Amino acid sequence: VVDALYDFMPSGNLPVPNGDDIIPEINNLLSKFKLVVFTKEEHPHDMQAFASNHDGKKPLDNYINANGDEDILWPDHCVKGTKGAEIHNDIDFSLVKGEFNIFSKGLYKEEHPYSGFGAKELLPFLKKNNIQDIYLCGLATDYCVKETALDAKKHGFNAYLIRDACRGISPNLDAIYTELENSGVEIL
Ligand code: VGL
Numbered sequence: 494v495v496d497a498l499y500d501f502m503p504s505g506n507l508p509v510p511n512g513d514d515i516i517p518e519i520n521n522l523l524s525k526f527k528l529v530v531f532t533k534e535e536h537p538h539d540m541q542a543f544a545s546n547h548d549g550k551k552p553l554d555n556y557i558n559a560n561g562d563e564d565i566l567w568p569d570h571c572v573k574g575t576k577g578a579e580i581h582n583d584i585d586f587s588l589v590k591g592e593f594n595i596f597s598k599g600l601y602k603e604e605h606p607y608s609g610f611g612a613k614e615l616l617p618f619l620k621k622n623n624i625q626d627i628y629l630c631g632l633a634t635d636y637c638v639k640e641t642a643l644d645a646k647k648h649g650f651n652a653y654l655i656r657d658a659c660r661g662i663s664p665n666l667d668a669i670y671t672e673l674e675n676s677g678v679e680i681l
Contacts, residue, residue, distance in 0.1 A: 494519055494531045495609055495631030495638045497584060500570040500577030507570040509633045509660050516583045518658035519630060523588040528622055532609035532631075532641070534571035534599040535578050542605035543569045559603040571599070594618065607640035616648055626651045628681075630658030635669045642678045652678045 500506045502513045523529060536543075541559065544552045544566035551566070558564040571578040586593060596612035599605055610616055619627070627645045629652065631638050638659050645652035654673060661669065670680050 494529065494584075495629060495641050496532055496534060496571075496633070497581050497631050498533055498571055498577065499579055499581060500575075501632040502581060505570070506568050506577055509662055510664070512632050512660045513581070513583075515630060515632065515658050515660055516581055518655075520583075520585050520588055522628075522630065522655065522658060523585070524590050526589075526628065527591040528624065529589045529591065529593040530609075530615070530619075531580055531593065531595045532612060532615075532637070533578060533580060533595060533597050535573040535597045536569075536571050536599050536605070537602050538569075538572055539602045540569075540572075540599075540605065541602055542567055545569050558605070564605070567605075573600070607637045608644040609637065609641040610644040610648070619650070624650065626653065628653045628655055630655045632660055634659040634661035634666050635663050639669055639673060642673055643676055646677050653681050654678055655681050 497515065497519060501509045539546055544550045544554060547556060547566060552568045554566045555563050556566050596609065596615050598609065598611035627650045629638055629642050642652045642654055674680060
């Protein structure tokens with residue numbers, strides 16, 4: 494469950510349209526899995542990916558990140574210790590029959606990983622648990638869910654995206670679904 498966090502909900506600082514529609518879908522899914530992993534972002538205030546930390550820049554402008562790649566500047570979001578960085582409270586953890594774990598990413602100002610595998614402990618954790626199939630949902634389809642799915646394939650897992658339990662920032666996600674399918678991610 495990728496980044497089902499208050500700042501990505503419709504009233505948050507980086508709202509994903511209808512982002513809260515995924516919550517009942519997630520609650521319907523939680524009991525079906527042996528192991529449930531939630532990811533969350535926990536950014537410092539001085540995050541380089543925040544437009545507010547660049548003079549004269551605004552959200553959605555481009556910048557060159559610490560790796561030398563062009564990337565997008567975002568409004569301040571999921572700042573560590575704020576409500577925006579919390580998992581939505583209507584997600585009912587008690588429905589998980591097996592184990593659940595929470596992994597945090599984006600803890601350092603230089604790096605804004607979109608992928609859940611940006612939490613470095615995630616890959617060894619999944620391997621240790623002999624996981625082969627990863628079913629993905631959460632926010633946002635076109636950024637963090639997509640990158641997590643692509644990384645899952647890269648690391649040799651079977652990856653399935655549960656479409657109704659995701660929402661995207663862009664109103665048209667067709668190109669995202671095509672890119673994912675071309676990379677071997679199955680869209681359910
Ligand atoms: C996300 C943009 C910026 C996401 C995170 O969770 O998809 N998108 N930070």
